[in-house]
Amino acid sequence: xxxxxxxxxxxxxxxxxxxxxxxxxxxxxxxxxxxxxxxxxxxxxxxxxxxxxxxxxxxxxxxxxxxxxxxxxxxxxxxxxxxxxxxxxxxxxxxxxxxxxxxxxxxxxxxxxxx
Numbered sequence: 001x002x003x004x005x006x007x008x009x010x011x012x013x014x015x016x017x018x019x020x021x022x023x024x025x026x027x028x029x030x031x032x033x034x035x036x037x038x039x040x041x042x043x044x045x046x047x048x049x050x051x052x053x054x055x056x057x058x059x060x061x062x063x064x065x066x067x068x069x070x071x072x073x074x075x076x077x078x079x080x081x082x083x084x085x086x087x088x089x090x091x092x093x094x095x096x097x098x099x100x101x102x103x104x105x106x107x108x109x110x111x112x113x114x115x
Contacts, residue, residue: 006047008072013047015070019063020045022087024094033062 020030020041027045031038034055043049051059060067064086092100 009050010047011072012051012070013045015065015072016059016063017045019059019065019070019087022090023063024090025063030062034058 020027023030025033027041028038030036031041034041040049044051056067056070060070069084092103095103
């Protein structure tokens with residue numbers, strides 16, 4: 001396997017794990033929803049198992065992200081940004097109110113520093 005292919009597979013594996021975690025699913029829960037064995041999901045997320053196109057589409061649908069984002073985004077970045085925002089929103093929804101307030105203040109200060 002070429003280094004480019006391995007790099008792409010590892011990036012996709014990391015995005016699959018990130019999307020699963022953002023969806024609030026364990027590997028076991030994801031496996032059940034995907035009609036797979038948990039070790040299969042683990043192998044995919046570790047980049048040791050290839051994914052067929054139909055499997056990739058099932059992962060995307062289950063996790064609520066685009067296939068394009070899972071495979072590394074696209075040239076214009078529109079889908080990539082949209083999917084990243086959805087993942088961030090899922091994470092934000094699980095924060096306590098006081099933690100969300102702290103994060104909002106941090107974001108405002110970062111925006112101010114970039115002006």
